[in-house]
Amino acid sequence: MSARVRGSFTQIWRWPTVLALLIVFGLLSALLGGGGPWWLLSWIALSMPLAVILICIRRRRLA
Amino acid sequence: MTRSSFRKWFWLHKWTSLVCTAFLLLICVTGLPLVFRDEIGNLLDDSLPYASVPAGTPVISLDRIAGKAREMYPGEQLMSTFTDDDEPKIVAFMVPSWQALAANRKSIHWIKFDAHTGDVLKHSEPFDADGKSFLQWMLGLHRDLFAGLAGELFLGTMALLFVLALVSGAVVYGPFMRKMDFGTVRADRSPRLKWLDLHNLLGVVTIGWTLVVGTTGIINELSTPLFGLWQATDVKAMLDPMRGKPIPALVEQTSVQAAFETAKGALPDMEMQSIAFPGSPFGSPYHYLIWGKGKEPLTSRLFSPVLIDARTGELTSIVNMPWYLRALEVSRPLHFGDYGGMPLKIIWALLDLVTIAVLGSGLYLFLSRRSSSMPEQEAELGASYAASPARLPAGAAE
Numbered sequence: 487m488s489a490r491v492r493g494s495f496t497q498i499w500r501w502p503t504v505l506a507l508l509i510v511f512g513l514l515s516a517l518l519g520g521g522g523p524w525w526l527l528s529w530i531a532l533s534m535p536l537a538v539i540l541i542c543i544r545r546r547r548l549a
Numbered sequence: 550m551t552r553s554s555f556r557k558w559f560w561l562h563k564w565t566s567l568v569c570t571a572f573l574l575l576i577c578v579t580g581l582p583l584v585f586r587d588e589i590g591n592l593l594d595d596s597l598p599y600a601s602v603p604a605g606t607p608v609i610s611l612d613r614i615a616g617k618a619r620e621m622y623p624g625e626q627l628m629s630t631f632t633d634d635d636e637p638k639i640v641a642f643m644v645p646s647w648q649a650l651a652a653n654r655k656s657i658h659w660i661k662f663d664a665h666t667g668d669v670l671k672h673s674e675p676f677d678a679d680g681k682s683f684l685q686w687m688l689g690l691h692r693d694l695f696a697g698l699a700g701e702l703f704l705g706t707m708a709l710l711f712v713l714a715l716v717s718g719a720v721v722y723g724p725f726m727r728k729m730d731f732g733t734v735r736a737d738r739s740p741r742l743k744w745l746d747l748h749n750l751l752g753v754v755t756i757g758w759t760l761v762v763g764t765t766g767i768i769n770e771l772s773t774p775l776f777g778l779w780q781a782t783d784v785k786a787m788l789d790p791m792r793g794k795p796i797p798a799l800v801e802q803t804s805v806q807a808a809f810e811t812a813k814g815a816l817p818d819m820e821m822q823s824i825a826f827p828g829s830p831f832g833s834p835y836h837y838l839i840w841g842k843g844k845e846p847l848t849s850r851l852f853s854p855v856l857i858d859a860r861t862g863e864l865t866s867i868v869n870m871p872w873y874l875r876a877l878e879v880s881r882p883l884h885f886g887d888y889g890g891m892p893l894k895i896i897w898a899l900l901d902l903v904t905i906a907v908l909g910s911g912l913y914l915f916l917s918r919r920s921s922s923m924p925e926q927e928a929e930l931g932a933s934y935a936a937s938p939a940r941l942p943a944g945a946a947e
Contacts, residue, residue: 493727501731502722502753509757516889517846517882529892535754536899542732542750 501538508534555724562717567915569710570908576704576766577905579691584886584897586684593683596671599637600663608632609667611806611824614639617667618660619799626650628657629831630805631823634842637664647828698774705770712763715756722753741917748910751903758900759907765884772877779874784854787868788833796828797835803862805837811864812839812855819853820844827859835859846888850878 512531515524550558582589611630618627618641626647631640639662644650650657660672681689693700726749734746752759805824812821819841825832832838836856843851856865870878882888886897 495723498723498726498731502756505754506757509755509761513758513761513883516893520845521890525889525893528889529896532758532893532896532900535758536896536903538732538754539751539903542734543747545732546734546736 558720565710565714569707572707579687600666701770708766791833794834802859808837808857
């Protein structure tokens, strides 16, 4: 599967693309959703990049 | 990507970043308290507290507020009122006289009323007597460096360079990551390599947010002059026929509350916020000029001025924003992060801190570069393509 080949465009950009889509979703769901569950979804989606940063830095410490 | 195109993109990333970094750091640092401007503003506010009233208590009539303001400062002119949309307050702005206002814009002072009881919560010195508040300092440094339009256009240009740095940074991210798994941080080697990896990681996972906030930052800086242009054209065209006409005596003026209700009825999807009273240089000699704004986060920066004849109470005209201004204004809330409760504000602040780390690490990578000649740089770059992850040279970021 090409996505697994290290150095391929898909492999390099898979995670950044997922996170960028989550950010766009989070920004719009808070703006257009009008509160309630849409706010909650927005908070979860926009926390994902921060969570990924923490996981990567932690993984470095463990390694 | 060919080596020469990589070098071009890298050159673009380096120089767009270098030019804007100092200003972007200032913008990020001052932006941090601005995310919480409502909370900080309330904390630093030394007004009397709002009266606690049962839910559903009606808001006091604007006629009562106008009467109280005029009683407190007999002989002065009531210039405008502002009715807040999320706090129970009505602020009345006064001037000693229209002539005094024409001579000195800073002769304006204000009285803050409780919107339910009409009690005075605070009144200000004239504007030139009170110093700038903490938040005004932050906003000034964030928006225009206290230099008005020139400052807005300058910081707008810095924001444009920042967006270019983000795009070029994303382009050169690919080649750097060819031999590495996503999120690798090589902490066991040189500090420079560790910070290169952190710069890449922090930058790429937040790029969706930084692109949106950067782009809406440019839009914000453009919307002020465009809003001014609209006021100088369409709004002025609405007001021009009245200019120089006599101001009706106070006893001949109809109820301001009734005018407020008429405007509300004409624009049911909007909230009426501020009213310029007859005679105000920002309004008309014989109209109430009432500004409505959208109720939803998306429309919160769409404004419509309504003219109500203060002699008859009749609606005279409504002006809508032109399309280009509407397009800009609907995207502006995305810059502020204040439309999704406190958790969104906290996330906004954390993402802002991440951006500061990206800017700081970028600056460190530039300052700690080895002073290498061009051929050496080429060799390093070539090595970064060929090397195994463990052997990636630190100088590859050069």
